[in-house]
Amino acid sequence: MSLFSLLSVSESGMSAQRARAELLVENLANAETTRTPEGGPYRRKDAVFETAPADTPFSSVFETQLGQPQGVRVSQVVVDASDPERRYMPGHPDADKDGYVAFPRTNPAEDMVDLMGASRGFEANVSAISAVKDMIQRSIDLLR
Amino acid sequence: MATGLHEHRFMLDPLASKLEHYMDLLSARQKLVASNIANADTPGYKTQDIDFQAEFLNATDGAPVNPVEARGLAVRNDGNNVSIDREARLLSENALRFSIATNLMRDQIRSVKMAIEEGKSG
Amino acid sequence: MALPISPIQIPATADISSSIALPASTQPSGDFRGVLAGAIQNVEQTGNAATKAVEGFLSGNGQELHSAILAVQRADLAFELGLQVRNKVVSAYQEIMRLQM
Numbered sequence: 001m002s003l004f005s006l007l008s009v010s011e012s013g014m015s016a017q018r019a020r021a022e023l024l025v026e027n028l029a030n031a032e033t034t035r036t037p038e039g040g041p042y043r044r045k046d047a048v049f050e051t052a053p054a055d056t057p058f059s060s061v062f063e064t065q066l067g068q069p070q071g072v073r074v075s076q077v078v079v080d081a082s083d084p085e086r087r088y089m090p091g092h093p094d095a096d097k098d099g100y101v102a103f104p105r106t107n108p109a110e111d112m113v114d115l116m117g118a119s120r121g122f123e124a125n126v127s128a129i130s131a132v133k134d135m136i137q138r139s140i141d142l143l144r
Numbered sequence: 145m146a147t148g149l150h151e152h153r154f155m156l157d158p159l160a161s162k163l164e165h166y167m168d169l170l171s172a173r174q175k176l177v178a179s180n181i182a183n184a185d186t187p188g189y190k191t192q193d194i195d196f197q198a199e200f201l202n203a204t205d206g207a208p209v210n211p212v213e214a215r216g217l218a219v220r221n222d223g224n225n226v227s228i229d230r231e232a233r234l235l236s237e238n239a240l241r242f243s244i245a246t247n248l249m250r251d252q253i254r255s256v257k258m259a260i261e262e263g264k265s266g
Numbered sequence: 267m268a269l270p271i272s273p274i275q276i277p278a279t280a281d282i283s284s285s286i287a288l289p290a291s292t293q294p295s296g297d298f299r300g301v302l303a304g305a306i307q308n309v310e311q312t313g314n315a316a317t318k319a320v321e322g323f324l325s326g327n328g329q330e331l332h333s334a335i336l337a338v339q340r341a342d343l344a345f346e347l348g349l350q351v352r353n354k355v356v357s358a359y360q361e362i363m364r365l366q367m
Contacts, residue, residue, distance in 0.1 A: 002330050003171050006178040013182030020185070049186040059326025067211070070179040072186055121184050124228055128178045131239040135174065138246040139332035142253070142339065156340060167332050246332070253339050260347045263354075 005069040008054035012071030013125035020047040021118040042104040050075035188223035305348040316341035
């Protein structure tokens with residue numbers, strides 16, 4: 001079952017990168033959001049990755065050859081706690097009594113780069129699944 | 145790996161045993177590549193590998209394979225040293241070598257089968 | 267694919283090899299029986315290993331698929347060989363019987 005556990009590992013990679021991408025897209029979409037249901041401007045979110053044992057539904061917990069297969073998961077979502085950016089815009093509907101509007105502290109350029117990274121990471125996991133499927137198929141072909 | 149499996153190595157040996165060991169190592173390596181790829185953005189994660197040459201020369205199979213930390217990789221700010229390019233290359237190479245091994249193995253099986261059937265007549 | 271592989275049923279011929287009276291110069295009976303016994307043992311051992319390997323794979327204990335498949339191939343080849351050996355023994359016996367008529 002060893003090669004099959006690889007599928008779970010890569011799947012966890014895909015999930016993690018997708019979750020990361022979703023947060024990045026949310027950051028980008030809300031770069032100018034001054035009003036949120038929780039009150040105040042939008043606050044940036046970051047996904048934190050952590051190594052986690054991959055799910056092995058068809059095999060026992062003790063993979064005797066290499067130990068537990070190491071996948072990944074999003075251990076937490078960090079919400080930016082820094083002070084929002086204040087811009088002087090007296091006519092704005094969300095302006096406070098001094099005429100300042102609180103804007104999200106985001107870095108769209110950095111988020112774009114990270115998004116590309118998440119996409120690349122996602123694709124790499126997809127390639128891994130494809131490669132192992134090929135190896136499994138060739139093992140089966142030995143029976144011919 | 146199930147213990148005792150490699151005790152009965154009749155038929156096809158010795159080439160087939162070596163090929164099988166080779167395939168075992170390739171599978172083990174590929175598992176680590178997958179973990180490295182999944183953890184390419186995990187803070188603090190260090191690239192894992194196996195010492196392929198050493199493991200292959202150490203022909204006592206059935207023994208567990210030891211993962212080691214890959215060396216010579218640049219560490220980034222978050223402590224991660226996974227190089228996606230390196231992993232992508234290894235991914236392809238392992239799969240290719242595995243394919244070569246299975247083809248050689250199939251050939252071997254076919255040869256032995258033919259040799260057995262050769263004795264059928266006469 | 268024969269799984270589980272049942273042992274070759276050749277109790278009769280195993281006895282025969284010792285009772286075949288061949289001229290001394292062409293007497294291979296000792297070696298012949300050894301070959302036969304070896305072939306049977308081969309079939310049993312590779313067959314057991316194959317069953318064990320496949321079960322190992324299915325139960326998810328870390329057994330690699332390619333190893334299980336190779337074990338099955340080994341068992342198949344051993345069976346094939348054993349079959350050929352048996353056929354040879356049987357035809358040799360029949361030949362002898364015919365000569366004695």
